Amino acid sequence: xxxxxxxxxxxxxxxxxxxxxxxxxxxxxxxxxxxxxxxxxxxxxxxxxxxxxxxxxxxxxxxxxxxxxxxxxxxxxxxxxxxxxxxxxxxxxxxxxxxxxxxxxxxxxxxxxxxxxxxxxxxxxxxx
Amino acid sequence: xxxxxxxxxxxxxxxxxxxxxxxxxxxxxxxxxxxxxxxxxxxxxxxxxxxxxxxxxxxxxxxxxxxxxxxxxxxxxxxxxxxxxxxxxxxxxxxxxxxxxxxxxxxxxxxxxxxxxxxxxxxxxxxxxxxxxxxxxxxxxxxxxxxxxxxxxxxxxxxxxxxxxxxxxxxxxxxxxxxxxxxxxxxxxxxxxxxxxxxxxxxxxxx
Numbered sequence: 001x002x003x004x005x006x007x008x009x010x011x012x013x014x015x016x017x018x019x020x021x022x023x024x025x026x027x028x029x030x031x032x033x034x035x036x037x038x039x040x041x042x043x044x045x046x047x048x049x050x051x052x053x054x055x056x057x058x059x060x061x062x063x064x065x066x067x068x069x070x071x072x073x074x075x076x077x078x079x080x081x082x083x084x085x086x087x088x089x090x091x092x093x094x095x096x097x098x099x100x101x102x103x104x105x106x107x108x109x110x111x112x113x114x115x116x117x118x119x120x121x122x123x124x125x126x127x128x
Numbered sequence: 129x130x131x132x133x134x135x136x137x138x139x140x141x142x143x144x145x146x147x148x149x150x151x152x153x154x155x156x157x158x159x160x161x162x163x164x165x166x167x168x169x170x171x172x173x174x175x176x177x178x179x180x181x182x183x184x185x186x187x188x189x190x191x192x193x194x195x196x197x198x199x200x201x202x203x204x205x206x207x208x209x210x211x212x213x214x215x216x217x218x219x220x221x222x223x224x225x226x227x228x229x230x231x232x233x234x235x236x237x238x239x240x241x242x243x244x245x246x247x248x249x250x251x252x253x254x255x256x257x258x259x260x261x262x263x264x265x266x267x268x269x270x271x272x273x274x275x276x277x278x279x280x281x282x283x284x285x286x287x288x289x290x291x292x293x294x295x296x297x298x299x300x301x302x303x304x305x306x307x308x309x310x311x312x313x314x315x316x317x318x319x320x321x322x323x324x325x326x327x328x329x330x331x332x333x334x335x
Binding site for chain 2: 014015016019023058059060062063064065088112113
């Protein structure tokens with residue numbers, strides 16, 4: 001990880017998905033942290049700053065949509081951090097539900113590593 | 129949404145508390161919530177809780193109903209919850225998934241149909257439910273998914289569970305799945321990870 005790397009939080013209950021996204025983003029020059037669900041993600045974003053959140057929708061304890069609602073109620077930079085939803089839910093109603101609660105972009109799984117890195121870079125202002 | 133705790137096993141069952149069924153649908157959300165808590169101690173209240181779940185809009189009361197049905201933990205209470213896996217509302221799907229996850233014995237009868245459901249979203253969530261089943265049951269159900277399911281994401285969900293439950297007996301299904309989805313980098317990565325784990329994990333860790 002290079003000094004000053006953009007910091008990304010991956011929020012997904014599937015261990016293989018977290019590992020795949022972590023490898024892709026890590027090789028893309030990002031500094032990556034992980035959370036297993038919305039509850040854990042909220043604890044992490046309140047404790048430290050992130051440049052981007054990569055969030056699944058279907059997760060135990062707190063789903064991605066509920067997490068995003070709670071996130072956007074936070075004041076300051078925490079509530080404004082860019083969110084990339086990466087979900088198996090591919091219907092237009094799913095994309096709209098995520099957009100309505102403040103998602104900045106939506107990708108449908110499975111996502112190719114280069115596509116994930118490209119979107120993460122764009123959403124972090126073009127800088128890794 | 130708080131974690132739903134597993135019902136205690138082997139404890140003495142207190143006599144059913146009296147409750148006002150009308151309070152499940154009338155009054156404030158606090159009244160409904162309190163009524164749900166009482167109803168959850170009565171296995172004969174499953175149908176009433178099911179009706180209340182269909183009407184309820186308050187997330188806290190819904191959560192209490194899911195918890196109550198999970199505490200009752202019968203096939204009937206699981207059957208009330210299963211249709212919510214199809215909900216368009218992510219919080220309802222999550223509530224259903226969490227509740228079914230803590231009542232694996234009650235859910236077991238529904239799994240063979242769920243993992244072959246016509247809706248790939250339901251099949252995907254059902255793979256996660258298999259995680260709570262005994263490893264042999266989970267492996268049998270999920271190997272069939274790897275062998276036949278046409279959706280990459282459903283196979284990926286099955287692999288995520290098999291990474292935890294699988295042993296050498298799943299290798300043939302892993303190979304067949306790898307053949308079916310040769311062009312997908314995520315599935316190739318996941319299958320490699322599971323193969324490696326099977327090769328390095330002691331058998332006792334998977335039982």
